[in-house]
Amino acid sequence: xxxxxxxxxxxxxxxxxxxxxxxxxxxxxxxxxxxxxxxxxxxxxxxxxxxxxxxxxxxxxxxxxxxxxxxxxxxxxxxxxxxxxxxxxxxxxxxxxxxxxxxxxxxxxxxxxxxxxxxxxxxxxxxxxxxxxxxxxxxxxxxxxxxxxxxxxxxxxxxxxxxxxxxxxxxxxxxxxxxxxxxxxxxxxxxxxxxxxxxxxxxxxxxxxxxxxxxxxxxxxxxxxxxxxxxxxxxxxxxxxxxxxxxxxxxxxxxxxxxxxxxxxxxxxxxxxxxxxxxxxxxxxxxxxxxxxxxxxxxxxxxxxx
Amino acid sequence: xxxxxxxxxxxxxxxxxxxxxxxxxxxxxxxxxxxxxxxxxxxxxxxxxxxxxxxxxxxxxxxxxxxxxxxxxxxxxxxxxxxxxxxxxxxxxxxxxxxxxxxxxxxxxxxxxxxxxxxxxxxxxxxxxxxxxxxxxxxxxxxxxxxxxxxxxxxxxxxxxxxxxxxxxxxxxxxxxxxxxxxxxxxxxxxxxxxxxxxxxxxxxxxxxxxxxxxxxxxxxxxxxxxxxxxxxxxxxxxxxxxxxxxxxxxxxxxxxxxxxxxxxxxxxxxxxxxxxxxxxxxxxxxxxxxxxxxxxxxxxxxxxx
Numbered sequence: 001x002x003x004x005x006x007x008x009x010x011x012x013x014x015x016x017x018x019x020x021x022x023x024x025x026x027x028x029x030x031x032x033x034x035x036x037x038x039x040x041x042x043x044x045x046x047x048x049x050x051x052x053x054x055x056x057x058x059x060x061x062x063x064x065x066x067x068x069x070x071x072x073x074x075x076x077x078x079x080x081x082x083x084x085x086x087x088x089x090x091x092x093x094x095x096x097x098x099x100x101x102x103x104x105x106x107x108x109x110x111x112x113x114x115x116x117x118x119x120x121x122x123x124x125x126x127x128x129x130x131x132x133x134x135x136x137x138x139x140x141x142x143x144x145x146x147x148x149x150x151x152x153x154x155x156x157x158x159x160x161x162x163x164x165x166x167x168x169x170x171x172x173x174x175x176x177x178x179x180x181x182x183x184x185x186x187x188x189x190x191x192x193x194x195x196x197x198x199x200x201x202x203x204x205x206x207x208x209x210x211x212x213x214x215x216x217x218x219x220x221x222x223x224x225x226x227x228x229x230x231x232x233x234x235x236x237x238x239x240x241x242x243x244x245x246x247x248x249x250x251x252x253x254x255x256x257x258x259x260x261x262x263x264x265x266x267x268x269x270x271x272x273x274x275x276x277x278x279x280x281x282x283x284x285x286x287x288x289x290x291x292x293x294x295x296x297x298x299x300x301x302x303x304x305x306x
Numbered sequence: 307x308x309x310x311x312x313x314x315x316x317x318x319x320x321x322x323x324x325x326x327x328x329x330x331x332x333x334x335x336x337x338x339x340x341x342x343x344x345x346x347x348x349x350x351x352x353x354x355x356x357x358x359x360x361x362x363x364x365x366x367x368x369x370x371x372x373x374x375x376x377x378x379x380x381x382x383x384x385x386x387x388x389x390x391x392x393x394x395x396x397x398x399x400x401x402x403x404x405x406x407x408x409x410x411x412x413x414x415x416x417x418x419x420x421x422x423x424x425x426x427x428x429x430x431x432x433x434x435x436x437x438x439x440x441x442x443x444x445x446x447x448x449x450x451x452x453x454x455x456x457x458x459x460x461x462x463x464x465x466x467x468x469x470x471x472x473x474x475x476x477x478x479x480x481x482x483x484x485x486x487x488x489x490x491x492x493x494x495x496x497x498x499x500x501x502x503x504x505x506x507x508x509x510x511x512x513x514x515x516x517x518x519x520x521x522x523x524x525x526x527x528x529x530x531x532x533x534x535x536x537x538x539x540x541x542x543x544x545x546x547x548x549x550x551x552x553x554x555x556x557x558x559x560x561x562x563x564x565x566x567x568x569x570x571x572x573x574x575x576x577x578x579x580x581x582x583x584x585x586x587x588x589x590x591x592x593x594x595x596x597x598x599x600x601x602x603x604x605x606x607x608x609x610x611x612x
Contacts, residue, residue, distance in 0.1 A: 068601075071492070092493075093597035099490040099515055159603035160493070184405040186377070187398075187466070197603060209405055290596040291399035295374075297465035297503060298604075 002027040002083070002274055005051050005058050007073055008065030009034035011153070012087060016116075017064060020263035026271035031055050048073050052080050059083060060110075060274060066155035067162065071096040074111075078103045083110040083274050086281075089169055090114075092160035094283050094290050101281050110273045112266075113281035115173035119265040120245025121258030126232075127178040129250065133234035135179060138214040141229045142171045143222035146200070147306065156198065157304075163198025165289045167228075168218035174230060174245050175216075176284040181209040183284075185291035193304035200304055204292055308333040308389070308580055311357050311364050313379055314371030315340035317459070318393060322422075323370060326569035332577035337361050354379050358386050365389060366416075366580060372461035373468065377402040380417075384409045389416040389580050392587075395475055396420075398466035400589050400596050407587050416579045418572075419587035421479035425571040426551025427564030432538075433484040435556065439540035441485060444520040447535045448477045449528035452506070453612065462504065463610075469504025471595045473534075474524035480536060480551050482590040487515040489590075491597035499610035506610055510598055 004021065006013055009032050018039075021029050032039030033051040045051040052058065060083040063073050071091050077084050078100065090113035091097040097113060104111035117123070144167055155161050162169065176183060184207050191201035200221060206214035228244035240249040248256040273280055310327065312319055315338050324345075327335050338345030339357040351357040358364065366389035369379050377397050383390050384406065396419035397403040403419060410417035423429070450473055461467050468475065482489060490513050497507035506527060512520035534550035546555040554562040579586055 071490070092601045093491045094593060094600070095488065095490045095597050096492070098488060102488065102515060159495075160601040182401065182404060182408065184377070184401045185399045186402070189465075192604075209408060287400060287596075290593075290600040291401050293599040293602075294400070294596040295398045295466040296599075298498075 002059045002271060003030045003055075003057055004028065004060045004062055004085075005031035005033060005055055006039070006062040006064060007033045007048050007051070008063065009037035009039055010064060013064040016263040017062060020267045023264050024267040024271065027060070027267060031058065048076055052077070052082075060085060063087060067092045068155060068158065068160040071100065074100050075103065078107050078109060078111070081107060081109060085112045085270050086114060088113070088115055088173070089162060089166070089286055089289070090281065090283070091286070094286050097281060097283050097286060101279060104279050108277055110270075110277055111279045111281050112270050112273050113283070114266050115170070115177075115282070115285060116262040116266060117170035117174050117245050118177045119262040119269075120174070120260065122241055122248035122256035123174055123177060123245045125256055126239055126241050126245075126248055129239060130178050130232060130234065131180060133236045135208055135212045135232060135234055137212055137233040138175070138179070139231045140171050140175065140214070140216035141227050142168050142216070143219040143227040145223050145226065146220035152306070157196040159197045161198050162289065163192075163196070164200055164202055164218045164220045165198075165292070167220070168202060168216070169285050169289055170244065171216060171218070171228070171230060172285040172288050174241065175214070176282070176288070178232075178241075179208060183208060183214065183288060185288050185295065188292040188296035189299055190292070190296040191299045191301040193302060194300050195303040200301065202292065202296070206288070308365045308577060309336045309361075309363055310334065310366045310368055311337035311339060311361055312345070312368040312370060313339045313354050313357070314369065315343035315345055316370060319370040322569040323368060326573045329570050330573040330577065333366070333573060337364065354382055358383070358388075366391060369393060373398045374461060374464065374466040377406065380406050381409060384413050384415060384417070387413060387415060391418045391576050392420060394419070394421055394479070395468060395472070395592055395595070396587065396589070397592070400592050403587060403589050403592060407585060410585050414583055416576075416583055417585045417587050418576050418579055419589070420572050421476070421483075421588070421591060422568040422572060423476035423480050423551050424483045425568040426480070426566065428547055428554035428562035429480055429483060429551045431562060432545055432547050432551075432554055435545060436484050436538060436540065437486060439542045441514055441518045441538060441540055443518055443539040444481070444485070445537045446477050446481065446520070446522035447533050448474050448522070449525040449533040451529050451532065452526035458612070463502040465503045467504050468595065469498075469502070470506055470508055470524045470526045471504075471598070473526075474508060474522070475591050475595055476550065477522065477524070477534070477536060478591040478594045480547065481520070482588070482594070484538075484547075485514060489514060489520065489594060491594050491601065494598040494602035495605055496598070496602040497605045497607040499608060500606050501609040506607065508598065508602070512594070
């Protein structure tokens with residue numbers, strides 16, 4: 001049984017991590033470290049340092065804080081010999097995650113950079129279907145209402161908070177999973193509200209190694225129905241992944257439509273990884289985001305009020 | 307003898323590439339492709355496509371255009387079976403360079419992502435000195451006058467043009483050469499003129515894997531004496547690399563002060579690489595720049611007029 005401590009008891013921890021840990025054998029939550037919040041039925045600490053000091057038998061640390069502080073916490077936990085589960089994005093920079101991978105290897109512990117959308121119900125089947133075809137064009141539409149999904153999260157609008165790339169990186173995590181070839185970022189434009197540091201909208205122009213065009217639109221201003229779609233045109237038919245990867249249509253016919261079980265599946269994976277002292281930390285989605293910021297044209301847009 | 311064609315006959319090509327090629331055995335310039343300029347004593351073409359069509363015996367292509375168009379040209383040259391020499395930065399994104407590396411490998415040709423500052427006279431000695439010591443702190447000051455070094459180069463201020471990271475990446479190329487440990491980008495601030503896309507100033511906070519702090523300041527508003535310094539504090543003395551790597555002081559005593567022979571040294575290296583059909587394309591400096599843009603806080607600053 002993995003004795004786990006969770007750091008950062010915010011929305012994603014309560015909505016997803018706590019129920020998933022409850023559901024999965026092999027892992028139990030014994031402690032929470034949070035500045036303002038208290039976990040029920042566990043030991044509570046103000047921060048990671050106090051938790052590590054107070055729980056010498058802890059096996060693993062689950063990091064759910066904003067990405068800006070994830071690296072320092074992960075480094076501290078790895079240096080204490082703990083296995084580490086990183087909520088996405090796994091760091092504020094790619095080189096932070098590279099450093100954590102090297103440190104986990106040195107310490108002989110598990111590092112899991114989780115990408116929940118890769119565990120959506122239809123992703124594996126989409127990957128298998130694409131593997132037998134030639135990709136000709138991909139179109140990504142990732143449109144949601146930031147006020148609904150990220151209320152009261154000022155960090156997400158700060159530098160290193162990713163803005164609309166916080167959901168957008170989910171699309172990129174699916175893209176880099178279902179397409180076998182490496183993806184190249186060619187150009188981007190970033191719509192940044194005048195009163196914020198991070199983009200509220202983005203358009204990306206990418207390509208596969210063999211030259212197929214990939215266009216993506218991320219938008220956080222979508223009220224009404226939400227859209228998380230990836231359409232893949234191939235030499236032998238059209239694939240549409242929707243509902244963030246939980247629904248699959250092939251040439252228009254629904255093949256998969258399943259409820260989201262992403263986090264329980266991830267915790268099953270984490271238990272297996274810890275058993276094997278293995279590292280699973282793919283930086284491909286984060287590298288594409290860094291490239292989008294590197295080459296992206298900044299387009300100032302209207303102030304955003306929460 | 308390598309028959310080379312150069313694309314982009316701008317300032318860096320005239321100042322550095324043409325004299326260096328002239329000086330080095332084993333490579334000869336036979337053609338130039340440039341929209342507006344003409345090379346002397348060579349065949350001239352309006353673009354790379356025309357040059358490839360008109361010079362079937364060309365062995366290698368040297369790409370000196372702005373980084374925003376480097377990827378498409380490099381891909382075209384590699385697909386035509388040519389060896390490729392990339393001026394720095396080697397692309398507008400990291401994933402572009404990764405794709406070029408994969409393509410060069412597939413084609414069995416040389417790809418050289420050149421980092422001229424790594425060939426400055428004192429860099430190798432600095433690296434050897436640091437290798438026997440423990441780094442405690444590094445301070446980088448890279449301050450120059452953009453009006454002097456980049457007159458009439460609007461692309462450098464556009465998205466993908468790097469701004470002050472165009473010289474700053476030289477410092478990062480030396481840093482990642484002389485320090486054996488991987489470098490992690492922790493935070494950054496970017497001063498962007500209100501009328502430009504790219505920063506005119508930047509401060510970076512980095513660390514080595516073992517935790518030593520690295521601070522860097524890049525500034526393009528330095529008139530008068532220019533500063534390209536890297537100071538390294540170790541457990542056994544202080545190193546100061548200045549003049550962009552061409553001067554070395556150890557504990558205050560000058561050890562090396564030599565003229566800049568970076569480009570001739572690079573062309574000697576390119577001739578060797580082509581002989582071995584080898585690839586030399588380290589993306590470490592570019593990855594740090596992408597990370598700086600990813601996590602960097604944008605600070606608007608005064609309009610810049612050329």
